[in-house]
Amino acid sequence: MKLGIRRQLIISFILAIILPVVITLVLLRVFTVKVNTNTEFEYLATPDLFFENTTRKIQDDFSNVTNHSTIKIALREYFESLDGSLIIMDIEGKVLFDSEDSNVYEKNIIQEFDTQYGSDLNIMIAKDDLVKYVKPIIINRQLVGNAIYEFNEQTMADARMSEIVIYLAISFLAGIAAFVLLMVLMTINISRNILIPINKLSVATERVAKGELDFVIDCSRKDEIGVFCEAFDSMKNQLKDSLLRQKEQDEAKKQLIASISHDLRTPMTSIKGYVEALKDGKAKDEITFKKYLTVIENKTAGLDRLIDDLVIFSKLETGKMDMHLASLNSQELLEGIASIKEQELSLTQCQLIIKRPFPSVRIEADKERMMQVVDNIFNNSIKYSSGNCLIMLESKVISKSLRIVMEDNGPGIHEDDLMHIFQQFYRGDKSRSREHGGTGLGLAICKYIIEEHGGKIWAESAIGKGTRITIELPIIESDIYNAINDVMSADGS
Known part of the structure; x- marks a missing residue:
């Protein structure tokens, strides 16, 4: 030794x-x-x-x-x-x-x-x-x-x-x-x-300071100096990964700016055109008039969502996004969200399947933020659907957690993109992103909100087989026993 x-x-x-x-x-x-x-x-x-x-x-x-x-x-x-x-x-x-x-x-x-x-x-x-x-x-x-x-x-x-x-x-x-x-x-x-290894580390530090990160430090020793070398090498690799991520984010921000410019210009141009048409009296009848107003309303709603995403992103960056957590009944929370989504999707070509009843347990949650999470996930499903849209919503108790599952029959997500979809500004297939627009912040915001609730979120998908988003939220400790009894009773019946 x-x-x-x-x-x-x-x-x-x-x-x-x-x-x-x-x-x-x-x-x-x-x-x-x-x-x-x-x-x-x-x-x-x-x-x-x-x-x-x-x-x-x-x-x-x-x-x-x-x-x-x-x-x-x-x-x-x-x-x-x-x-x-x-x-x-x-x-x-x-x-x-x-x-x-x-x-x-x-x-x-x-x-x-x-x-x-x-x-x-x-x-x-x-x-x-x-x-x-x-x-x-x-x-x-x-x-x-x-x-x-x-x-x-x-x-x-x-x-x-x-x-x-x-x-x-x-x-x-x-x-x-x-x-x-x-x-x-x-x-x-x-x-x-001691001195020779420290001198090597000093030289390595100077190389890192100059931005050279593609080198390996000899860490063959098994004493404190070897541990220090390994820690330094690990730090260097983490710095390298961080710089790569920073570079990717900078590139994504550049693409975001270009995308936002496009996403702002396109609806604004459309709104401007319809407003000028209304001013010129081109809407001769009430049906045409309402049609123009509907288009303007939809374009304005899209701009609202874009601005909301940017505002939320700004709060995330500065750490000023407030969470108003309260003890809520999961059944009441999910029923409220489901009712709103049923009403919204009834005006679209998407079919919503809700598997009731929802579990009745108590969770610490912010009602508005949870609604925002579901909105973002549903909007993605609708945005990337190709006509015959189908979305399923269900919930059940798993161990000490409340699991919420949302699944669609969309085109699916490529395996290479799946691990990145919760990153800020990531928008996957560039051609699809340009076609459907968006900031690439929706799922990143969802991930932040769920983690602030003490939960976790992940996605499962395959090309041509749709996408499944799963959320798990912790159940309040005193309510876990009742939840387990409810699950056992449901299985027995």
Whole structure:
């Protein structure tokens, strides 16, 4: 499982803190062991034991004591550790070995020791920083001489302290170096995992700002940056779709303006012609006069519908379309609408089939807006019918909803157009649109009104098989039980 950026950063910072400390502590431990096992520090811990061991080596090789090179090799540890001097003499005070060739001075010292302490010596004299150790040399339980060790204790201590300081410095510098190395690695990791992808996103943002939307961002990562890349790519695609829709709407608006110009000019020209005919007295009889007035009335009604659609569209665009929802009885609402449509369609060639009785449930609805929805759907059915017009209206309760169905026997809608008919300005087949006119706003207005009621609307159609528009409105919760009982009773009867 790939770690996310947050976990990577947390682990990196923890390592950057802990690992240098661990390295420092490990080195301190190693150097501590080295100091504890180093003969150079043995004197500081157990000086008597150190000089006894050295004296024992002299005893073991006493026969070669006059051979300087042999003794210096045998006592190399002493000379390297303390950087001191050594005098070996017999019991008569004769100097057998002098590392500094200062026999006279050392003889005086021996004489002083003989005067004060006798010949069998095991003493230490410290004067200022100079330390002298005198150890007896005993072979086969007989005193054969003395070894006089002399060194500067402060110089030796300073040297040892310098070495300890060096060990400490190495330990802490190693910890600091580890910290710096980890910080460099963290910087490289952050650059590779965060900064480089962000730079790519920055470049992508600039491309989007320039209007370039046809490119893909690499989103192969599975961490937060990958999620961010996917979100950015999704946003880019949504922006692209939005711009395409905006372009389509702009094109539709242009077509709408051209259509409105045509739809306004044509009836206005017709009205103007009939008005001039009436003014010129061409209507010689009452029948002709009424015929002219009927034409003018119909053309004016068409203009009213066009203006109404534009006014409603303006309200939709500005969000100022008011809904006056109230608790209504569905049967009373539908009966009122059906009665009006029966009366209107009786004056046309369209036949209206109403499947009664309507369900009696309570819904939240705006009576005028629901009438407007039915008007728009019926007007479309009448507009696109080819003479023998048939419209069916029915309603029933489905689960927790009131379903209203309006179906006609018109020419139907092409499958490619069906998914767009509720969009603003969409008018499907251009040749049919020019022939029948309209703004392409009717069904878009219906969709808006129904959705404001908390319902939904959809269409089913096929070429040559008519169109079926279905509306579903939610039933008021307290009335659902009664509605279900009514449905069950109707099914039982």
